[in-house]
Amino acid sequence: MTEQMPQKLRADAEDNRDRILSSARTLFASEGLTVPMRAIARHAGVGPATLYRRFPTKQVLATEAFAEQTRACQAIVDEGLAAADPWQGFCWVIERICELHLQNRGFTDAFLATYPDALDVAESRELTLRSVATLARRAKANGRLRRDFELGDLMIMLTAHRGLHVSDPTTRTTASRRFATLVVQAFAA
Numbered sequence: 001m002t003e004q005m006p007q008k009l010r011a012d013a014e015d016n017r018d019r020i021l022s023s024a025r026t027l028f029a030s031e032g033l034t035v036p037m038r039a040i041a042r043h044a045g046v047g048p049a050t051l052y053r054r055f056p057t058k059q060v061l062a063t064e065a066f067a068e069q070t071r072a073c074q075a076i077v078d079e080g081l082a083a084a085d086p087w088q089g090f091c092w093v094i095e096r097i098c099e100l101h102l103q104n105r106g107f108t109d110a111f112l113a114t115y116p117d118a119l120d121v122a123e124s125r126e127l128t129l130r131s132v133a134t135l136a137r138r139a140k141a142n143g144r145l146r147r148d149f150e151l152g153d154l155m156i157m158l159t160a161h162r163g164l165h166v167s168d169p170t171t172r173t174t175a176s177r178r179f180a181t182l183v184v185q186a187f188a189a
Contacts, residue, residue: 017054019044024065029107033062033114063118066111070124073100077131087144090135091184094157098180101161102172109162146189157183 055061083089139145
C-alpha cells in the first residue's frame with residue numbers, strides 16, 4: 001500500500017491562491033462578506049474557475065482568510081516572545097497587531113457574526129492571550145512595563161483601535177501608528 005503524499009501547489013497556483021486570499025481579505029474588510037465571489041476573482045486577477053477550484057464557497061474562502069489572519073496574529077506574538085528584550089517584544093506586538101487591525105478593518109467581526117460556527121477560535125485565542133500574558137510578565141519583571149498593567153488593558157486598547165474610521169488609507173495608517181505609539185507610552189513603567 002502506498003501512502004499518498006500531500007500535494008504541494010505549483011508556484012503559479014500558490015501565487016493565485018495567495019492573491020485570492022489577499023483580495024478576499026481586502027474586499028471583505030472594505031465591503032463586507034456580501035462582496036460577490038466574481039468581484040474577488042476580478043480583484044485577484046484570476047478567473048472565477050480558478051477561484052472556485054480552490055474555494056468552492058464563500059464560507060470556505062472567508063474561513064481560510066480568517067484562519068490565515070489568526071495564524072498571523074499568533075506569529076506576531078511568537079516573534080514578540082522571542083525578542084531578547086521583553087519590553088521591545090511587547091512594543092513590537094502592539095505595533096504589529098495595530099497594523100493587522102488596520103488591514104482587517106472589521107473583517108473579524110463580520111466573519112464571526114456571519115459564520116459563528118465555522119472555526120473554533122477559542123483555543124487559538126486562549127493560546128495567543130497566554131503568550132501575551134507571558135510576554136507582559138517578562139516585561140514587568142524587566143521593569144519596563146507598568147506594574148499595574150493587566151491583560152484587559154490591552155483588550156481595551158485593541159477595542160479602541162478598531163474604532164479608527166478614517167477613509168483615506170494614508171491618514172488611517174498615520175493615525176494607527178500614532179495610536180500604537182501612545183499606547184506604548186501609556187504602558188511604559
